[in-house]
Amino acid sequence: MKPMPQFANTPEPPYLAVIFSSQRTEGDQGYSSTAERMVELAAQQPGFLGAESARDAEGFGITVSYWTDEGAIQAWKADLAHLAAQERGRSSWYAGFHVRVSKVERAYAMT
Amino acid sequence: MKPMPQFANTPEPPYLAVIFSSQRTEGDQGYSSTAERMVELAAQQPGFLGAESARDAEGFGITVSYWTDEGAIQAWKADLAHLAAQERGRSSWYAGFHVRVSKVERAYAMT
Numbered sequence: 001m002k003p004m005p006q007f008a009n010t011p012e013p014p015y016l017a018v019i020f021s022s023q024r025t026e027g028d029q030g031y032s033s034t035a036e037r038m039v040e041l042a043a044q045q046p047g048f049l050g051a052e053s054a055r056d057a058e059g060f061g062i063t064v065s066y067w068t069d070e071g072a073i074q075a076w077k078a079d080l081a082h083l084a085a086q087e088r089g090r091s092s093w094y095a096g097f098h099v100r101v102s103k104v105e106r107a108y109a110m111t
Numbered sequence: 112m113k114p115m116p117q118f119a120n121t122p123e124p125p126y127l128a129v130i131f132s133s134q135r136t137e138g139d140q141g142y143s144s145t146a147e148r149m150v151e152l153a154a155q156q157p158g159f160l161g162a163e164s165a166r167d168a169e170g171f172g173i174t175v176s177y178w179t180d181e182g183a184i185q186a187w188k189a190d191l192a193h194l195a196a197q198e199r200g201r202s203s204w205y206a207g208f209h210v211r212v213s214k215v216e217r218a219y220a221m222t
Contacts, residue, residue, distance in 0.1 A: 006171045007132060007209055017130060017213050019175055021118060021163045052132045052209075054165045054173045060117045062165045062173040064130055096222040098118055098163075102128050102213035111207040 007111065008050025008066050013104045015049055016067045022089075022097035024059035031093045034085050041081055047072025066104070073101065118222070119161025119177050124215045126160055127178045133200075133208035135170035142204045145196050152192055158183025177215070184212065 024031070042048055047068040055061030067073050076082060089097070135142070153159055158179040166172030178184050187193060200208070 006134065006169075007207065010211075013211075017128075017211060019128060019130065019215075021165075021175070023117065052171075052173060054132075054167045054171050056165045056167065058117075060163075060165050062163060062175060064132070064173060064175075090221055094221065096118065096220070098218065098220040098222075100121075100124075100128060100215045100218040102215040104130075104211045104213040107209065107211040109207070109209040110201055110205065111209075 006052060007109075008052050008064075010049050010066050010104075010107070013107050015104050016070065016073060017102045017104050018065045018067065018073060019100040019102060020063045020065070020097065022061050022063075023095040024055070024061065025093060025095050026059075029092050030088070034088065038082060038085050041079065042076060045072060045076045045079070048076070070101075117163060118220075119163050119175075121160050121177050121215075121218070124218055126215050127180065127184060128213050128215050129176045129178065129184060130211040130213060131174045131176070131208060133172050133174075134206040135166070135172065136204060136206050137170075140203050141199070145199065149193060149196050152190065153187060156183060156187045156190070159187070181212075 039051065042051065042065060049066035049068060051063060051065040053061065053063040067076075077086075150162065153162065153176060160177035160179060162174060162176040164172065164174040178187075
């Protein structure tokens with residue numbers, strides 16, 4: 001079977017998961033390039049364990065990012081480039097979103 | 112703004128989230144009709160709080176279902192129609208999947 005890099009290669013639980021579900025507005029408005037950049041930046045953060053993302057043809061998407069601890073999540077939320085992206089997200093890119101921070105307690109997979 | 116029924120209208124935390132990420136195989140093979148039926152059945156389960164789902168054009172998808180407690184998750188996992196669907200998922204519909212059971216500790220939204 002070919003590799004499936006879209007899956008996050010997370011360690012044994014416990015770890016944290018940030019579930020970000022969002023509805024995009026219409027038009028790109030600079031979203032795609034910033035989103036790519038944010039994925040690259042997040043991957044460089046201490047405590048980042050991986051992420052998984054899917055968006056459908058109607059612009060509804062879910063991104064789940066995985067982190068070692070709450071401090072890592074807070075540091076990424078406060079990153080300056082990420083703060084600027086969050087602001088554009090609220091003003092332009094998203095018609096709505098939910099953020100849910102959760103603690104993964106058990107996990108299994110078929111790969 | 113139009114209603115956004117794709118978002119789950121979850122209560123204040125804590126509650127549980129089952130994060131199911133999957134890569135579909137090619138072709139429908141009965142997947143779509145069963146998936147619809149499973150969403151309907153899940154929504155009738157005691158303890159079900161809602162679900163959000165997105166799948167991209169390459170067949171990678173994330174479904175997050177929200178539940179009141181671990182017993183509700185276990186009961187749904189053991190549902191006979193769902194067990195049959197899980198078996199077809201493993202044998203036919205999914206090239207791979209991850210299941211992560213997590214406890215949502217805090218949440219916020221822009222709607």
